[in-house]
Structures are given as C-alpha cells and as structure tokens.
Amino acid sequence: MYERASRKMLGVLVCLLILFFVMLFRSKKSYPPGPFRLPILGGTWRFWFNMSRDNLLQMEKEYGNVFTMWVGPIPMIMLSGFQSVKEGLVNHSEAFADRLVTPLVKALTKEKGIMFSNGHTWKEQRKFGIVTMRKLGLGKKGVEHQIQEEAQQLIETFARAKREPLDPSLHIRKAVSNVICALAFGYRFSVDDEEFLKLTKAFHVILTYITSPWHGFYEMAPRLFNYLPGPHQKVFSSRAVVDSFIRKEIQKHKAQGSLHDPQDYIDFYLLQMRKAKSDPNSTYDEENLAQSIFDLFIAGSDTTFSTLQWALLLMANHPDVQEKVYKEMEDVLGSSPLCTHQDVKKLPYTNAVIHEILRSQYILIIGIPRQSVKDENILGFPIPKGTIVVPDIASVLLDPKQWATPQEFNPNHFLDKGGNFVTREAFLPFGAGARICLGKQLAEIELFIFFTSLLRSFTFQPPEGVKEINTEPSIGLTVHPHPYKVCAVPRSNAY
Known part of the structure; x- marks a missing residue:
C-alpha cells in the first residue's frame, strides 16, 4: 500500500517536472536568453553567493546586452550597457514610463506621489514637482543659500573634532536632510532637535529594511507577513512616524494661511489644490501631497548622502586629486566666501572630479525597475x-x-586634452527619459557646494596607521561605503 502510494507520488512529481520543462521551453521562445531557470527560484541562484556588479557584468558577457532574469515565475528583462539602456530609456521612453509597484511599495506609498505612481497621477504630480522646484529657486540664490548654511554647519562640526578621526556619515545625513526640510517645510531644524532626529531615524529604518534580505521575504508573501512580527513591522511604524510628522506640517501651513505668498513645497501644493478644486480629474489632494514630501526625502537625501560619503573617502585615498581640486579653487576663487553653483563653469577639474565620483561609485546596484505599458521591441527582442x-x-x-579606464577612479574621463570639462552621453547616474530623477538639479547643486566648501576648509586624510580607507562597497539595493573614519585637518587657523 505504502509502495503504491510512493510510486503515485513519484509519478506526479515526474509529470510536474515534465510540465515545468515544457513551459520553460515555450517561455524561452518569448523572452531573451538568461541564466538557467530552476523551479521556484528561477534564475536568482546566480546571486546566491555573489550579489555584485561584477556578477551582473559577467552575465552581460554570457547572455548579451538584453537578457532575462527569472525571479521565480516572473520574467525580468535586464538592459545592460550603454546602447541597450539608451534604447530602452531614451528611444522608447514612453513605453517604459511605468514604475513596478511591488507589495511593499504599495503598502508604503499607496501608489500616490511622484516616485511610485503611474498614469495620470504620476504625470500630474511630476509636472507640478518640476514647476515648483523651479519656483523654489533651483539654480537660483534661494536654494543655494540654504545649502551654504548647511555646509557651514557641517564645516563647524568637523572643526570641533580637532583633527581626530571621525565618522562623517551621521553629520552628512543630517545636513542633507535639512536641505529637504527647508524646501518642503520652509525652515531648517537644529541638528539636535528631537523631532528632526525622530524623522531622520525613521527614514533610516525604512531605507535599511529596503536594502536588506528581509525585504525580499516580504515581497514573496506580504499577506502572511502582515500578521507576523519582524523588522517589516518596524518599517510600517516608522512610516507612520514620517506620515504623522508631514501631516502636522501640512496642518500648520493651512493654519498659517500664507498661500498669497507661498514659500515652500507645501504652500505651493495647497495653492494648487485650491485652484484645481473644481477639476473632477484633479489628483491634487493631501494624500498625494504627503506622499510627494515622503518621496522628496527618500530620493533626495539618501542618494546625495551616499555620494558625499564616497567623495570624502575617495579624496582621503587620492591626496593628489584632492590637492589639485584645492589648488584650482584657490587659483580661480581666491579669498571669496563659499562657492555658488555658478562657479562650476570656472572649475573644470573640480567638476570632473564630482562627475567621476558619481560615475565610479554609482549608489544603486542596478537601476529602478520599470514596467512596459505596451508591446515593444528592444534590439530585436520582443x-x-x-x-x-x-x-x-x-x-x-x-x-x-x-x-x-572604467574600473578606476579617473577624473580625466571628463576632461579633454586642454583640461576643459566635457559632457559624456553615457553619464547617466540620474537615469534618463521620462523618469529621469526629479531632483537631479538639486543634487548637482548640493554636491558641488558641499564638496567645494569642505575641501576649501579641510584636508581629508585616513586615520594614523591606515594606509588606505576600504573602498569595497556595502551592497544591498543601494551601494554605500562600509563605515569609516577620516581626519579633517583644517586648511587655516580659522578652525
């Protein structure tokens, strides 16, 4: 009896395996080649022991610039190398304009705001975001003044370390977050303000979880995990903290009634809500406003924070580059105060170094997934x-x-033989096409002002006894340096 049941079970298993391989053979006809697809796991076995950029580049060599990575039963088309990415994001921009909305993304964003909304909501919210950022002074003295103020605070913080090794990460994170606060709420916080610390901690919890393996488990069984304890529950409580903070700010702005003279993102949005009140198709409401502010923090703080972490690390490891940047600033700017973004045109080498930091230390392991809105063809693949x-x-x-020299830190990638700065079509750290980063210009201004301000004030060196700071990245969804310490040696007696 037992043997007969065992034979039946074995027969069912064999039939299921045959069915799987038949389906696998059929699906291969419809999708580009890629890693061998296993039952349940798909092609993700390629990342078990080596979740790295080198592994992705190796797959490009094996399967071509367009290949399929099966995540369980779901096909994911990877576009690798400049030509295929340009074909997808630029030449077929509208076809791949939608964001992928996973269960966790849906739980955190409700498909509102700018980053993870689609269709009419995304188009309307993004258009408003672009227009409002311009009104708030991107590229003008308004926002530069806020960034300069944060840069000065950062300089004073580093000076208090008195040349002793310090971990710059927390101080950089606070400075960058305060820039977003000034844009969104109209004012900055003291770095020791309890509400501000609660806000930055909540964002840190959310971002840490998104880049951890636990995130993947939630995506596979969200309904089950919603009833289980675990780090995802801490994420949801942190999201509630952020939402509560933002909604209090919205109510404050409504009570102040300053819409006749809007000063920040919330003011401009509340004014737009009033204007669009009679439009039945309008997506301007407090839900989208709150989510848009959340998006500004997620997209505008962690990326700039990570890049500045890499910037100080690379300067400490490349003292020759650091001195050349300082000499260029001294020769061109002399004794003038903090730089403005207009100075970028006068500083080709400094500009090249910032671009090379962004290129060599891209802060995502890949790009943010899209979803095709119609049947399309990329380089011959349907x-x-x-x-x-x-x-x-x-x-x-x-x-x-x-x-x-793609694997090396080399500012000459952005310089011609005469030492002039040159733009490169393949420089895409902010993405391209319809979903290009909304905060691109803000990030460029921040990076330039923070970087130049710090390098005019200090020489950054590895701690005594450390020949070179570790440049191996800590990889999750985002790519950070491992925690490190650096010595900020004042350039003058002022500090």
Missing part, C-alpha cells in the same frame, strides 16, 4: 506589455566601450 524591465545603469557607467 518585450510584451506588462513585463518588468530593469535598466542596469551601473553597467553604463562601467561600460568599457564608453570609458577609458
């Missing part, structure tokens, strides 16, 4: 409507066909 498409931006920034 991409059915609804397919997940992932542009591997890192592969573009490391493409050997585009960069002379």
Whole structure:
C-alpha cells in the first residue's frame, strides 16, 4: 500500500517536472536568453553567493546586452550597457514610463506621489514637482543659500573634532536632510532637535529594511507577513512616524494661511489644490501631497548622502586629486566666501572630479525597475506589455566601450586634452527619459557646494596607521561605503 502510494507520488512529481520543462521551453521562445531557470527560484541562484556588479557584468558577457532574469515565475528583462539602456530609456521612453509597484511599495506609498505612481497621477504630480522646484529657486540664490548654511554647519562640526578621526556619515545625513526640510517645510531644524532626529531615524529604518534580505521575504508573501512580527513591522511604524510628522506640517501651513505668498513645497501644493478644486480629474489632494514630501526625502537625501560619503573617502585615498581640486579653487576663487553653483563653469577639474565620483561609485546596484505599458521591441527582442524591465545603469557607467579606464577612479574621463570639462552621453547616474530623477538639479547643486566648501576648509586624510580607507562597497539595493573614519585637518587657523 505504502509502495503504491510512493510510486503515485513519484509519478506526479515526474509529470510536474515534465510540465515545468515544457513551459520553460515555450517561455524561452518569448523572452531573451538568461541564466538557467530552476523551479521556484528561477534564475536568482546566480546571486546566491555573489550579489555584485561584477556578477551582473559577467552575465552581460554570457547572455548579451538584453537578457532575462527569472525571479521565480516572473520574467525580468535586464538592459545592460550603454546602447541597450539608451534604447530602452531614451528611444522608447514612453513605453517604459511605468514604475513596478511591488507589495511593499504599495503598502508604503499607496501608489500616490511622484516616485511610485503611474498614469495620470504620476504625470500630474511630476509636472507640478518640476514647476515648483523651479519656483523654489533651483539654480537660483534661494536654494543655494540654504545649502551654504548647511555646509557651514557641517564645516563647524568637523572643526570641533580637532583633527581626530571621525565618522562623517551621521553629520552628512543630517545636513542633507535639512536641505529637504527647508524646501518642503520652509525652515531648517537644529541638528539636535528631537523631532528632526525622530524623522531622520525613521527614514533610516525604512531605507535599511529596503536594502536588506528581509525585504525580499516580504515581497514573496506580504499577506502572511502582515500578521507576523519582524523588522517589516518596524518599517510600517516608522512610516507612520514620517506620515504623522508631514501631516502636522501640512496642518500648520493651512493654519498659517500664507498661500498669497507661498514659500515652500507645501504652500505651493495647497495653492494648487485650491485652484484645481473644481477639476473632477484633479489628483491634487493631501494624500498625494504627503506622499510627494515622503518621496522628496527618500530620493533626495539618501542618494546625495551616499555620494558625499564616497567623495570624502575617495579624496582621503587620492591626496593628489584632492590637492589639485584645492589648488584650482584657490587659483580661480581666491579669498571669496563659499562657492555658488555658478562657479562650476570656472572649475573644470573640480567638476570632473564630482562627475567621476558619481560615475565610479554609482549608489544603486542596478537601476529602478520599470514596467512596459505596451508591446515593444528592444534590439530585436520582443518585450510584451506588462513585463518588468530593469535598466542596469551601473553597467553604463562601467561600460568599457564608453570609458577609458572604467574600473578606476579617473577624473580625466571628463576632461579633454586642454583640461576643459566635457559632457559624456553615457553619464547617466540620474537615469534618463521620462523618469529621469526629479531632483537631479538639486543634487548637482548640493554636491558641488558641499564638496567645494569642505575641501576649501579641510584636508581629508585616513586615520594614523591606515594606509588606505576600504573602498569595497556595502551592497544591498543601494551601494554605500562600509563605515569609516577620516581626519579633517583644517586648511587655516580659522578652525
């Protein structure tokens, strides 16, 4: 009896395996090649022991610039290298304009705001965001003054360390977050303010979880995990803290009634809500406002924070580059106070160094996934409507066909033989096409002012006894340096 049941079970298993391989053979006809697809796991076994950029580049060599990574039963089309990413994000921009909305993304954003909304909501919210950022002074003295103020606070914090080794990460995170606060709420916080510390801690919890393996488990079984304890519950409570903080700010702004003279993102949004009140198709409401502010923090703080972490690390490890940047600033700017973004045109080498930091230390392991809104064809491969498409931006920034020494930190990538700054078409750290980063210009201004202000004030060195700070990245969804300490040696007696 037992043997007969065992034979039946074995027969069922064999039939299921045959069915799986038949389906696998059929699906291969519809999608580009890729890693061998296992039952349940798909092609993710390729990342078990090596979740790295090198592994992704190796897959590009094996399968080509367009390949399929099966995540369980779900096909994910990877676009690798400059030509394929350009084809997807620029030449077919509208076809891949939708964001992939996973269960966790849906739980955190309700598909509102700018970053993870789609369709009419996304178009309306993004258009408003672009227009309002301009009104708030991107590229003008208004926002630069806020960034300069934060840069000065950062300089004073580093000076108090009195040349002793310090971990710059917390101080940089607070400074960058305060820039977003000034744009969103109209004022900055004291770095020791309890509400501000609660807010930055909550964002840190959310971002840490998103970049951890636990995130993947939640995506596989969200309904089950919603009833279980675990780090995801801490994420949801942190999200509630952020939401409560933002909504209090919205209510404050409504009570102040300053819409006749809007000063920040919330003011402009509340004014737009009033104007669009009679439009039945309007998406301007407090839900979208609160989520848009959340998006500004997520997209505008962690990325700039990570890049500035890499910037100080690389300068400490490349003293020759650091001295050349300082000499250029001294020769061109002399004794003038903090730089403005207009000075970027006068400082080609400094500009090249900042661009090379962004290129060599791209802060995402790949790009943010898209979803095709219609049937499309990329480099001869059919991409059915609804397919997940992932542009591997890192592969573009490391493409050997585009960069002379892609694996090295080399500011000459952005300089001609005469030492003039040159733009590069393959420089895409902010993405491209319809979903190009909304905060691109803000990030560029922040990086330039923070970087130049710090390097005019200090020489950054590894701690005594450390020959070189570790440059191996800590990889999750985002790519940070491992925690490190650096010595900020004042350039003058002022500090």
